[in-house]
Amino acid sequence: MPLPLLDSKLPDVGTSIFSVMTQLAQECGAINLAQGFPDYDPPLPLREALARHILTDGHQQYAPMPGLPRLREAISQKTARVYGVPAPDPATEITITSGATEALYAVLAAVVRPHDEVLILEPAYDLYGPAVRLQGGVPVYVSLAPPTFQPDWNRVAAALTPRTRLVLLNTPHNPTGAVLTPADWATLADLLRPTRALLLSDEVYEHMVFDGAPHASALQHPELRERAFVLSSFGKTYHATGWKVGYCVAPAALSAELRRVHQFVTFSVSTPTQHALADVLPDTSLYDSLPAFYQQKRDLFRELLTGTGFELLPVAGGYFQVVGYRALAPQEDDVSFARRLTREAGVAVVPLSAFYHNGHDHQLVRFCFAKQEATLRAAAARLRQL
Structure with missing residues (x-):
């Protein structure tokens, strides 16, 4: 047959x-x-910590589905320190994922339904559009113009419709290196205020902003934070892209939806790797x-x-x-x-x-x-x- x-x-x-x-x-x-x-x-301290947890500490079995509590606690403290914001609740607002890529896909799978629109600024990381389409969603593209590739917020406003489920932003931006400012976040907040659209902020290059400028995170805008999934990557921060560990910070209700998908995609992330990251994250000099x-x-x-x-x-x-x-x-x-x-x-x-x-x-x-x-x-x- x-x-x-x-x-x-x-x-x-x-x-x-x-x-x-x-x-x-x-x-x-x-x-x-x-x-x-x-x-x-x-960094050598991270590699030594991983070797220790693999060879001598017996951390070889599944980690809790949302991530090791000690790692989530360390992320909470780091987030408050770096961005000057209230510390996210490590129990309900931080989820460890298999790289930021899994977090991206899990967020889209959790919130995008057939015929929902997702606004994407392009050029864009090549995962975004296909992942939206796999959920039955409709990518809506807004172009960023060279050479600066800064958002034209009037064009973004024109692209928003009652069907917009999510706005997907990336700062610092891959591939162009453009960055969003606090003024950009304030403008976006004004645009989203009358809508029910959520925000997915891909901030995996958060520790790579140049010329004395700080990274401006969506977490620093209180209004946006209430509707945002914010993604980070230990792979980028610690030069360990092959370790595939990232995390998502989001309000408890949004995190709960993310975890509904995450548990059926990877369930949990490498246990010794999470312990090693928890060991070194308090060393602020590394980032x-x-x-x-x-x-x-x-x-x-x-x-x-x-x-x-x-x-x-x-x-x-x-x-x-x-x-x-x-x-x-x-x-x-x-x-x-x-x-x-x-x-x-x-x-x-x-x-x-x-x-x-x-x-x-x-x-x-x-x-x-x-x-x-x-x-x-x-x-x-x-x-x-x-």
Whole structure:
């Protein structure tokens, strides 16, 4: 008997561009500045703590579904300290997830129903739109204009409808490095006040804001906090993207809905890893030092790209540099240019069109500068040969 045909829920979605470019980099022996991961280790105290909990402390079984209480308590204290806000209740308002990616998906699965609209500012992380569609929701896209990629709040206001279930924002922004300000949050609060729309604020690069500016979190706006899921990533903060541990801060009622889904997606997150994170989280120096650490990498990489022909767009936060290449290849689309750069120059990048639902091409590509200095210098030396 022939197998029944399977109608795909995402027939237009292929393999992630990050996986594609990483594989191409491996095939070509290229330096991978495409995928957003560091090429240096997590802090030694964190690695030592993980080894201790694996080897000697016997923490090998399931953690509680919402996360270890001691880790949630540490997150509560950190949140209050960093943002100057009332500490979230660790029992009811903080949930540990398998990376921020799982948190994103679980939030969307928890709150988006068929035909609900989700407002997405793009370019956007490529999970957002497909995850909305998998819930039967309708992504509504509002474009951010280069070179600054700051929100046009009039366009956001025009996109809101009675069917808007959720507004999904990301700051610092991947892929562009743009950041939201307290004034932006205040404007959004004004727009959402007469609506029942919720807010999903993806803040995984929260400790990477540059030039002396603090990160402005949705948690700091009391009105928005009441309707917001705010996501963070230990993988980004501690250079441990492969550990896949993140968390969501949300009011108790919203957290309860998130947990209804989380328990059936991963149930719980690696127990020894949570213990290790709880051990080091009180050491504030490990994240207080990150803005200067990454600003140095940003500034070095921008200096190294001087004279290469790339147009450097501003980077206020995160660990990505967007560049224009029109002076080098005025007629070439960004996917072709990214592939050629990988094959011929030996440096892998991501085309910015991959962050648009319709593949819009501004002739821009994204580099990741979360790399060792030697890696950045080697990549720049190759790029100067273009």
